[in-house]
Amino acid sequence: MTTADPAAGERISVDEAAERWGRIAYAFERAFELTAGWIPTVPETLGKVALGHLLYLDALAVDAVRDRLAGLMRPPEGGGDEHPHAAYAAFTNEAVDLRDSADRAAVLRAWHADIRSAVHTYLDRTDHGWDEPSLRTARTVLGLLDDIDTRLASWGPAAKSPGAAGTSLLGLLERSGGCARPGTAGQDAIERRRSAPVRTPLRQPDLTVLPADEFPGGFRPEPGELMRYQLHTIAFTVEICAVEVCSQVIVRHPDIPWECKRDLARQVDDEARHFELLARRVTELGGLMGDYPIHHGIWDYFTLGTTPLEELCIQQVIQEGHGLDADVVFADLCRKDGDRVTARLFDFIGADEVGHVRIGTTWMRHFAGGDDDRVLSVFEDCYRRLEEHAFGSRFVVQEKERLLAGMTRAQVARARQTVLDTMARTLRKTPGAGGAPGTVTRATSGPGLAAC
Ligand SMILES: [Fe+2]
Ligand SMILES: [Fe+2]
Known part of the structure; x- marks a missing residue:
């Protein structure tokens, strides 16, 4: 790898172009990894939402930069032999340990500002004719950085000063020279430290969090607040x-493929937006987020799995x-009730x-190696595990949408069986209380809630 002498005022070479974009890719990849780890351990709801959007924006930036790297004779799946310099890698590794939200927000802001300056430095050094594809990449990346700034600004702690840990990390970033500083040719790959998996996600202290099997505790919504209670429940518990x-x-x-991580990040972005849309509707209907108890039963069910499959x-x-299923049923019920705004909201969420x-x-x-029999057997095994923990759903199974999503008819039939079992279980527990499919009751909003 060669690095041009900046003092010579020469336009950068293909090798240096790849090295610079490689360092920028590394910076985005590390921000992506840390953001994923921080989402469950940031207590503020708006922090989770902001980081959820950030995760996908960082993923899009990684894709854009990797695409340019492939055009500079580097492998399309990553940065090839590019390595960060040790001080910058140390900065990203130490950031893993940050706990305070103000520290995390301040470091993410400085981190992305540093990437922005690395992109501008690149643009100053390259020949815009030889390297025109990099201009398009830079435009994409700078646009994503604008979106990242906006998302971070929407999170309260982003405006606060960092504490001692955050300040010392910002100092380390500055002393390191940031991701624009050249790496060391032939340097071994520097190990990436990552956040440890968490057992239970954090919630902000003013929320009433109940165990899923006790939800909603003694709370009973008044008839006039039923809709905003349901939307509040979906926003938090789903x-x-x-x-x-x-x-x-x-x-x-x-170690799962990058494309899988990117798809999951896209979903995280969607779910964060769904929360924002539902919160907005709760407010429009006269409620406040935090008015009602919540639970995290969906997280608890997720922890019954151990492999990616x-x-x-x-x-x-x-x-x-x-x-x-729930989104389609809710949209229909809202439409029948004359609430076209909420109906359309659920149409979009359902899509x-x-x-x-x-x-x-x-x-x-x-992950099943293309083996459809194995997929079905894991599907059945996971249903069995969930149902041992009172999983259920009372929402009519939507065959057309499920097939469109790639499910098989056998999987649709299995889902339908779960709904029938849930209805039978509810009737046995409370004869005459079957209720209308689609209403959020203890059976569907406790551990049995299955709407995401
Ligand atoms: Fe979802
Ligand atoms: Fe969702």
């Missing part, structure tokens, strides 16, 4: 949990599949859910 679960798959399994099956295919189930069906096949 969307926020889905943000955390999908990002945690990335943390638990760092099982986790994708539980979350993306089973839970998201019943969530897809996203088809994509989430498709992520599950696609990657399950990948």
Whole structure:
């Protein structure tokens, strides 16, 4: 690898172009990895939402830069033989230990500002005719950095000063010279430290969090607040949990293909947006987020899986599949009630859910080595595990949408059996209380809630 002498004022070579983009790719990849690890351990809801969007924006930036790297004779799947310099790698490794939200927000802001300056330095040094594709890459990356700034600004701690740990890390970033500083040719790859998987996600202290099997405790919504209670329940127990679960798959399994991580990050972005849309509707209907108790039963179910195949099956295919049903049923019920705004909101959320189930069906096949029998056997085994923990759904199974998402007819039939079993279980427990399919009751909003 060669590095041009900046003092010579020469335009950069192909090798130096690749090295510079490689360092920028590394910076985005590391920000992506740390963001995934921080999502469940940031207590603030708006922090989870901001980081959820950030995760996908960083992933898009990685894709854009890797595409340019492939055009500079580097492998399309990564940075090839590019290595960060040791001080910058140390900065990213030490950032893993940050706990305080203000520290994390400050470091992410400085981290992305440093990448922005590395892109501008690149543009100053390259010949815009020889290297025109890099201009397009730079435009894409700078646009994504603008979006990242906006998302970070929406998170309260982003405006606060960091504490001692954050300040010392910002000093380390500055002393290291940032990701624009050249690496060392022939240097061994520097090991990437990553966040450890977490057992239980954090919630902000003003929320009332109940165990899923006790939800909603003694709370009973008044008839006039039923809709905003249901939307509040879905926003916290479904969307926020889905943000955390999908990002945690990335943390638990760092060696899964990049494309799978990118698909999961896209889903995290969707789920964060779903939370925002539902919160907005709760507010429009006169409520406040935090008005009602919540639980994280979807996270608890996710932890019954241990491999990527099982986790994708539980979350993306089973839970998201019943969530897809719920969105269609909710939209129809809202439309019948004359609430066209909420109906359309669920139409859009439901459209996203088809994509989430498709992520599950696609990657399950990948991790099962294309063996459809194995996919079905894991599917059945995961259903059995979930049902041993009171999993259920009362939402009518939507065959058309599920097939569109890549599920097989056998999987659809298995989902239908779960709904029938849930209805029978509810009737046995409370004769005459079957209720209308689609209403959020203890049976469907406790551990049995399956809408993502
Ligand atoms: Fe979803
Ligand atoms: Fe969702």
